[in-house]
Every structure is written in structure tokens, then in C-alpha cells.
Amino acid sequence: MRRNSLGLVLAFGFSAMFAATAAQAELKPIPSKAGKDWRHALTGTTFPPQIGELPRRNIADYGNQQLDIAAIYEQPETGTVATVYVYRAGLPDASIWHDRILKVMGGAGLGEVDQSKKVTTIFTPKGQGENSGIRSVVPLSGKAQAASGVAVFAHDDWLIVVRMTSASLAPADLDPALATFVDALGIGAAKNPATAAYGITPCAQPFPTQTVERGARDMTGGLLAGALMQVVEEGKVKPDKGEGASEIPHYCSDPGAVVDYGAYRNEKDAGNYLIAVGDDGNVIWLAPDTMAALLDEKKSGQYAMTLTTVANRVSYAPFTAMPSPAQVMKVLQSERPISVVNRAIGKSKNKTITIAPD
Numbered sequence: 177m178r179r180n181s182l183g184l185v186l187a188f189g190f191s192a193m194f195a196a197t198a199a200q201a202e203l204k205p206i207p208s209k210a211g212k213d214w215r216h217a218l219t220g221t222t223f224p225p226q227i228g229e230l231p232r233r234n235i236a237d238y239g240n241q242q243l244d245i246a247a248i249y250e251q252p253e254t255g256t257v258a259t260v261y262v263y264r265a266g267l268p269d270a271s272i273w274h275d276r277i278l279k280v281m282g283g284a285g286l287g288e289v290d291q292s293k294k295v296t297t298i299f300t301p302k303g304q305g306e307n308s309g310i311r312s313v314v315p316l317s318g319k320a321q322a323a324s325g326v327a328v329f330a331h332d333d334w335l336i337v338v339r340m341t342s343a344s345l346a347p348a349d350l351d352p353a354l355a356t357f358v359d360a361l362g363i364g365a366a367k368n369p370a371t372a373a374y375g376i377t378p379c380a381q382p383f384p385t386q387t388v389e390r391g392a393r394d395m396t397g398g399l400l401a402g403a404l405m406q407v408v409e410e411g412k413v414k415p416d417k418g419e420g421a422s423e424i425p426h427y428c429s430d431p432g433a434v435v436d437y438g439a440y441r442n443e444k445d446a447g448n449y450l451i452a453v454g455d456d457g458n459v460i461w462l463a464p465d466t467m468a469a470l471l472d473e474k475k476s477g478q479y480a481m482t483l484t485t486v487a488n489r490v491s492y493a494p495f496t497a498m499p500s501p502a503q504v505m506k507v508l509q510s511e512r513p514i515s516v517v518n519r520a521i522g523k524s525k526n527k528t529i530t531i532a533p534d
Contacts, residue, residue: 202238205235206236206242208223208232208235210225211225213362214232215362216242216262217242218243218264218334219332219334219336219364220362220363220364221361221362223235224360224361224362227249227357227360228357229251229254229256230251230258232248233248234247234248236248238263239486239487243263243487244264244456246259246261246262247260249357255320255344256342256344256345256353257341257342258338258339258354259338259339260336260337261335261338262334262336262337263334263337263456263457264333265334265335265458265459265486266457266459266483266484266485266486267459268331268332268334268335268370269330270309270310270328270329270330271310271376271427272376273328273455273457274310274328274373275375275376275429275438276452276454277328277339278291278294278312279433279434279455281326286316286319287317287318287320287321289314289315290314290315293314293315293347295314295351297311297312297351298310298372298373303364304363304365305366305370307372307373308369308373309358309373310328310329310375311328311351311355312326313347313354314347315347321343322342322345322346322350323341323342323347323349323350324341325339325340325347325350326338326340327354327355329373330370331366332367332368336361336363338354338357340353374426376429376440377429378428378430378431379443380428383430383439383441384500384501385500385502386499386500387499388495388496388497388499390494391493391494391496392493393514425442426442426443426444427442428443432501437451437453437454437501437505438451438452439451447464447498448463448479449462449501451504453483459483460508461481461482461483462479462499464477464478464480465480465494477496478494478495478496479494479495479496479497480494481493481494481499481504483513488516488517488519490515490516490517491513491516492507492508492511493507
């Protein structure tokens with residue numbers, strides 16, 4: 177399933193100075209004992225040695241810090257494979273990544289995906305927010321596999337994704353098999369349960385299509401953009417005093433999404449948007465560069481660009497106005513970032529800031 181978008185980032189102009197940002201480009205086996213549970217320490221997720229008729233084959237790390245891991249369960253006799261992905265996404269929004277995975281699924285070499293026959297179910301994962309999971313199955317044709325499915329839900333700041341594909345199970349049979357598999361995973365109760373998942377729909381207002389000019393490569397501005405994106409990344413708008421719970425954005429999508437990326441924005445705010453790269457959690461944020469404008473009124477109207485990966489927040493030179501998603505992706509392909517700030521792991525508050533030379 178995985179289109180390793182951090183591999184794309186590495187190909188898109190990162191120098192050796194920023195190699196840590198692409199830490200997950202290399203898949204590394206994680207030792208585990210046969211017949212024993214394996215526990216992911218950062219999330220408490222437990223991978224049993226067998227789920228139903230699917231024995232665990234291996235566990236691997238897309239890096240060296242277990243920020244993005246995968247476990248494969250397989251039964252060759254029935255041609256059924258289930259892969260569990262646990263990763264710290266740039267935005268742990270199940271609805272967005274469910275939408276992205278369905279787009280990527282059609283380009284994964286599994287066969288032809290008939291999206292018109294997709295069956296989607298909203299469900300409540302054990303110990304997580306009510307109706308916070310979303311699951312879909314689709315029929316496949318043209319190759320050996322008969323059906324494929326995906327279940328996605330957030331566990332605090334992490335995403336848990338289960339992909340299941342089978343050569344022998346039709347969609348109607350794969351769906352309950354996928355649901356049973358997800359239910360058998362050992363996942364602790366969420367500290368901050370996610371809100372209800374939903375199917376992503378196209379945005380009513382079009383996304384920008386123009387190419388805009390770039391702002392200067394300002395080191396201070398890059399760090400300020402990273403700080404601003406940390407607030408945006410929380411996925412909520414703080415309420416005024418005396419009001420109730422924070423408002424959680426409800427996202428819609430750019431109808432022009434492609435396999436490699438898709439753009440999304442809050443249905444109630446057309447003033448910023450994000451790009452989900454690939455299907456493995458990496459997010460590019462485009463938002464007004466408010467902090468830079470406070471320091472220099474000439475920078476009012478600028479848009480900050482920040483890439484959030486499982487490990488880092490990466491800032492790029494700003495745009496003088498809201499750019500098109502296509503222009504943003506070209507920047508990712510060709511330009512060096514201004515700065516890289518690592519995201520804290522677990523209870524660690526250590527931060528490393530790397531500034532790129534001009």
C-alpha cells in the first residue's frame with residue numbers, strides 16, 4: 177500500500193543536512209519473538225502473534241525511532257494479507273487519510289479499483305472516540321486480488337491504519353474480516369479521544385490555481401512559521417472565554433487531487449489549506465504568515481509553507497499570496513528548506529533546530 181512520501185521528499189531536493197527528515201526512507205526489521213505479543217512502546221499498541229487465521233510475518237520500522245512502523249499478517253493459502261501501520265501523522269485526522277489511501281489504492285498495482293462500489297462504515301474503535309474510525313472495502317479486478325479494504329482511526333497523536341487485501345474474499349466477506357481484525361489489536365484507551373470520522377466531500381469553493389511570487393528566504397521567518405504551524409497542527413480553534421468546547425475543523429477536498437497528493441481545507445475557512453502527501457501522514461501547511469506580518473507590515477499577505485513529517489517540522493521560503501497546490505509541490509521538489517525543527521518524542525521536550533545556509 178505505502179507510497180513512501182518521505183522518499184519523495186528526499187528526492188525533492190533535501191541536502192544531506194536534512195537527511196533526518198527522510199529517516200523513514202529505509203525499512204528496517206524490528207526483532208520480535210515468535211508466538212509472543214510485540215508492544216509498540218510509544219503508543220502501547222500490541223501486535224498479537226496471530227489474529228484469526230492470519231499469523232504475524234514481520235514487523236518493520238520506516239526509520240530508527242519507531243515513529244512509523246508496520247506489521248504484516250499473511251495467510252498464503254487464501255491469499256489474504258493484512259498490514260497494520262502505526263505512525264505519528266502531521267495531522268492525525270482519520271477522515272483525511274482514509275480519503276488519501278483510497279486515492280492511492282488505485283495506483284498501488286493491486287488491480288483496477290471500482291470506487292463506485294465502495295462500501296464505507298463509520299465505527300467506534302475499542303478505547304477510542306465514539307464513531308472516530310472509518311472503514312471501506314472495494315472490489316478489485318484485472319489481477320489476482322478480489323477485494324481490498326482499509327480501516328483508519330486516530331489514537332491520540334498517532335494514526336492506526338489497517339489494510340487488508342484478499343484473493344479469495346469478496347468485499348462483503350472482507351469487510352467483517354477487516355472489522356474483526358481491527359478489534360483484535362491491542363490498543364490502549366485514548367487520552368484525548370478523537371471526534372467522529374466522516375466521508376470527505378469536494379469543497380464548494382475552488383482552490384487557487386495561480387503561480388505567485390516568492391518571499392525572501394528569511395531564517396527568523398522560517399522559525400516563526402514553524403511555531404505558527406504547531407498551533408495549526410493541533411487541529412482546533414481555541415474558543416473565546418465563556419464558550420464551550422473547541423471547534424474541530426471539518427475538512428473538504430480539492431477535486432483536482434492526484435495519486436501523489438491531495439489538498440484539503442476547513443469547510444468554514446478558505447483562507448488556508450493543507451496538502452496530504454502520499455498516504456503516510458506527511459502534511460504541508462499553507463497559512464497566512466501572521467507572525468512575520470506582526471514584525472514587518474510589508475510582509476502582510478504572505479503565506480507560510482511548512483512540511484510536518486513524523487519526525488520534523490520543515491519551513492520553506494514564503495509565498496507573497498496563496499499559491500496553488502501544484503506550485504507548492506514544485507517547491508517541495510526543487511527547493512531547500514529554511515529550517516528544520518524536530519518534533520518531541522514521547523515525554524521528551526528536547527528540540528533541535530537546524531538552519532539551512534543561503
